[in-house]
Amino acid sequence: MNSNLIIHCGERRLEGAQLRENADRAATGFASLGLQPGDAVAVMLRNDLPYLELMLALGRLGVHLVAVNWHFQAEEAGFILRDSGAKAFVVHADLWPNVADAVPPGLQVLVVPTPVEIEALYGARDTVPALPPGSLSWAPWRDGFEPATAPPVPSVGSMLYTSGTTGRPKAVMRLPGTPRQHEGSLRIRAMASQARAGMRTAVVGPLYHAGPNAAARVALELAEEIVVLPRFDAEQLLCTIERHRITHLSMVPVMLVRLLKLPEALRRAHDVSSLENVTHGGSPCAPEVRRAIIDWWGPIVNETYGSTEAGLVTFVTAAQWLERPGTAGRPFPGTSIRILDDEGRELPPNAVGEIYVNTGDNALPFTYRHNEAQRRAIERDGYITNGDVGHLDAEGYLYVTDRKRDMVISGGVNIYPAEIEHALVANPEVADCAVFGVPDSEYGEAVAAAVVRAPGSRITEAEVREWLRARVAGYKVPRLVEFHDALPREGMGKVFKNRLRAPHWERAGRSI
Known part of the structure; x- marks a missing residue:
């Protein structure tokens, strides 16, 4: 770390030396919770100084930082908390009520107060109802430990969740690797x-x-x-x-x-x-x-x-x-x-x-x-x-x-249709559905849904979005909803999504 580093976050200003000390104290704290190299800590924070502290603290312990998208609804976040095997969960105060019901029993929760600039931007309130017994406040907990002095373990970075055709995301988990690979990874990023x-x-x-x-x-x-x-x-x-x-x-x-x-x-x-x-x-x-x-x-x-x-x-x-x-x-x-x-x-x-x-x-x-x-x-x-x-x-x-056959990339964000389809088809007014990408002049691609109504249903585009908005993150809710009498499927049941996508891309003068 540059000895002269200064970090600005909102109106706050933090010197690199203080950031490093905070991270080293947190490393001692996580070690006291019994975390070992290869373990995981889930982090559901907006951009904030504690995120940087966690990167450094968990990195020196060889512990995976499980990055949880703060847009996620309870079920989405809960799956990652369970699947990752996280030993602790660090969350912004205003995000806690959205996911509280999905947090596995016994998971150590550390709450970060929501900064004023985030409160202003998102209308967030720094109030945390019904925190679980034993939850901890980030800064007082961190500062209750002496800075770690043991030699750092090689970092395994962040555990990031991606997906495929199953509808459930899968964790890309880095392995310890060799010193040469650690050096190479940093060199390529630089x-x-x-x-x-x-x-x-x-x-x-x-x-x-x-x-x-x-x-x-x-x-x-x-x-x-x-x-x-x-x-x-x-x-x-x-x-x-x-x-x-x-x-x-x-x-x-x-x-x-x-x-x-x-x-x-x-x-x-x-x-x-x-x-x-x-x-x-x-x-x-x-x-x-x-x-x-x-x-x-x-x-x-x-x-x-x-x-x-x-x-x-x-x-x-x-x-x-x-x-x-x-x-x-x-x-x-x-x-x-x-x-x-x-x-x-x-x-x-x-x-x-x-x-x-x-x-x-x-x-x-x-x-x-x-x-x-x-x-x-x-x-x-x-x-x-x-x-x-x-x-x-x-x-x-x-x-x-x-690109990946079904994945939609909207504004640099990977969106996986199967997850949205699974949520949508659970609606009793939906008989069949398929989700795919269509061209968008600003985001590159936008999410679209082809929906077959159930017999007697009159579900509207707005009602489709309302149903999904309660079950998936907002950016996954389709911007376009089309209604069809039937979807083009092959004998084994696979939807020919190219047939659904093609007219939109052709109108835009672009190839799929």
């Missing part, structure tokens, strides 16, 4: 963000997501100034860049879209000349957006491609992208890519197939918690796939031409 010692950066996305989480970990190692924003706001970010002379940012494309939608006069009024590097990833970026942001900020806007499992895979600079529009770049040194057909045969340049990746020593090994069979199923000869489809050109540049 390369992706073009990070340097003494940089000044802002955390602009939620820390429960892989991208902001990884960027924050790099910043804690190298930055001299970190501004933690409670949520993304385009104008606020411009003010932050100008006020703090921000040099490095990690973003997702929807943020670039919102910046570009600001009035021209407002955009030009802010000085962004301090920016040295902006890296975006997490979802496809429309070419017109990429060109416009490069025109505004200069040839400093780079892009990465990767996955929760593989980590960062490719990198492309602005100059390379302008020469090869649409490319996701070339693999990082030490990473290799194969394009395979359905029989596992390697395809030549420009032939489209499934993308398989071997990151070598550039990432820690992983498994799916409770699902080693599925982990084995995605690997061929040491290369893993997340189901994405694309091709390599003759110079080794990757082009991603399709």
